[in-house]
Amino acid sequence: MSDPYPPRPDREDKRTFLQKLAEFLHPGPDSTAELIETLVEAEDNQIIDAESRAMLEGVIRMADMTAGDAMVPATRMELVNIGDTHDVLMQGVIDTAHSRFPVFEGERDNIIGILLAKDLLKLQRAPELNIRALLRPPVFVPETKRLNDLLRDFQSNHNHLAIVIDEFGRLAGLITIEDVLEQIVGEIEDEFDVADDEGDIYGLPDRSYRVSGDTAIERVDAAFNVSLGTLHPQESFDTIGGLIVHEMGHVPARGERHTIGGLDFVVLHTKGGAVKWFKVAPITHGES
Helix, strand or coil: CCCCCCCCCCCCCCCCCCHHHHHHHHHHCCCCCHHHHHHHHHCCCCCCCCCHHHHHHHHHCCCCCCCHHCCEEEEHHHHHHHHHHHHHHHHHHHHHHCCCEECCCCCCEEEEEEHHHHHHHHHCCCCCHHHHHHHHHEEEEEEEEEEHHHHHHHHHHHHCEEEEEEECCCCCEEHHHHHHHHHHHCCCCCCCCCCCCCCCCEEECCCCCEEECCEEHHHHHHHHHHCCHCCCCCCCCCCCCHHHHHHHCCCCCCCCCEEEEEEEEEEEEECEEEEEEEEECCCCCCCC
């Protein structure tokens, strides 16, 4: 009787003698750290350039990262209250300039949908529409979900944002496809990011200004005819964000206000533990 499970024939080894000898003398990496060292050597030997090496390192490191490692924590999430009026919703969209907003009802942990900023335009033309009809279903992922799996999900279901929950089912934060890709390619410019040559002080319709947190203090002084750079002669501050954080004693959250040197600063947007944008207005006579 023939064997129902005959042994599989060995695959033909097509490596040459020299290839086998080279692999014996220089075996491949046995760990992630060794693989990264190999990439560094490849860059040193000009086999790959620095950008390629950094990107490949990002791919390797991302395999060991989870949604909890790259998410925006719940305390820094920009949320929309379903109970807010249309005017309040529009103002929030204008202030933050995000394209997608988690929407909650009652408690902040109760996320009921995702609102796209562009969908608010439909309310302009048809005020009778119920905002609930504009909500997209939220996608929930655990903190432990691996980033490479999450990226695959983003690609397959065409979602760009997911709500991250902890082991108890509570709101932990949110993560976007941009947050995942930044682990590979570095920080990606978002709606608030501008190139150095595009300017960092913008006039707003209400006669206030939107000022980037990394704007040089000297430029703010020149633009507003103030002297913030002389307020702390013993300290060394290069940017307006650094000065305001020093003044307040902490990294402020969105909506916090600080007055200094004749200017009123309101935090519009924070990212990565730093203030990205302020709303700045000169204090007129009679204001406290």
